[in-house]
Amino acid sequence: GRPCFWLSIHKRESTKARCFEYADSEVHQLLEHLKAIGMGVVIASRCSSEEVEVALCIIDICYRKKGGTDMNLTVSFSGRKGGNCDRIAKYISAEDDLVFFMREISTQPCAGCDYECMSGRCRYRGDGIYSFFDKLSTVDRIFYIVPMYCGNPSALYFILNERCQDYFLHNESRYKEIVEKLYIIGVYGSSEDSPDFLDFFARQYDFPNPGKHILGLERHRYHQKMGDFLLEVEDVRARLDAFTGRQQT
Numbered sequence: 001g002r003p004c005f006w007l008s009i010h011k012r013e014s015t016k017a018r019c020f021e022y023a024d025s026e027v028h029q030l031l032e033h034l035k036a037i038g039m040g041v042v043i044a045s046r047c048s049s050e051e052v053e054v055a056l057c058i059i060d061i062c063y064r065k066k067g068g069t070d071m072n073l074t075v076s077f078s079g080r081k082g083g084n085c086d087r088i089a090k091y092i093s094a095e096d097d098l099v100f101f102m103r104e105i106s107t108q109p110c111a112g113c114d115y116e117c118m119s120g121r122c123r124y125r126g127d128g129i130y131s132f133f134d135k136l137s138t139v140d141r142i143f144y145i146v147p148m149y150c151g152n153p154s155a156l157y158f159i160l161n162e163r164c165q166d167y168f169l170h171n172e173s174r175y176k177e178i179v180e181k182l183y184i185i186g187v188y189g190s191s192e193d194s195p196d197f198l199d200f201f202a203r204q205y206d207f208p209n210p211g212k213h214i215l216g217l218e219r220h221r222y223h224q225k226m227g228d229f230l231l232e233v234e235d236v237r238a239r240l241d242a243f244t245g246r247q248q249t
């Protein structure tokens with residue numbers, strides 16, 4: 001069978017981030033070991049229930065990383081199910097990666113509030129967006145697959161974008177680290193018709209090397225109609241493999 005470990009965290013830290021910060025060398029060593037062997041079962045002992053919860057959260061992340069392999073998180077910002085963005089999201093993701101469809105997470109826009117985020121907590125914190133942002137810090141790379149709607153990124157993208165204000169006003173130190181591992185794939189008609197589409201992302205995140213972080217996939221380049229799918233084109237798959245570092249299967 002797979003190895004079984006006892007994990008004990010003695011410090012009473014209440015959040016995952018604090019736990020990482022204060023975890024003693026013994027715990028660090030253990031986590032390294034767990035990563036190296038592709039951990040099986042872990043049992044937490046002599047911990048408060050809060051500590052167990054934190055430990056399990058860390059373990060879950062280590063487990064998903066499967067002993068050192070990257071874990072990515074991919075988000076489709078398309079309004080339709082099973083279209084180009086969803087297909088691309090699935091194509092670039094490995095089995096244990098996280099794949100989200102923004103239309104399923106939350107469509108609560110920055111509306112109907114009193115700007116509580118600026119001085120306290122967003123009134124919609126419980127709707128899934130805040131915990132979505134929390135996940136971004138735990139993964140190695142983030143891929144946003146964004147379709148063009150009416151000359152711009154889709155509304156689902158802007159909803160997330162605006163809702164991030166509550167998160168980063170309270171977690172400012174995470175912004176830089178998250179942007180560094182953010183990659184964007186824009187799906188649209190043509191750069192000739194919409195020369196500014198990709199520049200929008202470059203400006204928004206101020207990527208030092210936009211070519212490394214942004215890939216544009218244009219339907220017109222492959223003479224595709226609305227009913228066609230970009231992934232049917234070998235060149236598209238090759239460009240996605242090169243952009244993401246995905247291994248050909």
Ligand SMILES: Cc1cc2nc3c(=O)[nH]c(=O)nc-3n(C[C@H](O)[C@H](O)[C@H](O)COP(=O)(O)O)c2cc1C
Binds near residue numbers: 084085
């Ligand atoms: C409301 C709406 C507006 C769109 N506007 C544009 C546009 O301005 N330019 C463009 O090239 N494609 C436009 N499209 C087409 C989408 O970019 C295209 O369908 C893309 O493949 C969407 O991603 P999906 O296949 O994952 O749904 C639009 C689609 C919708 C639904």
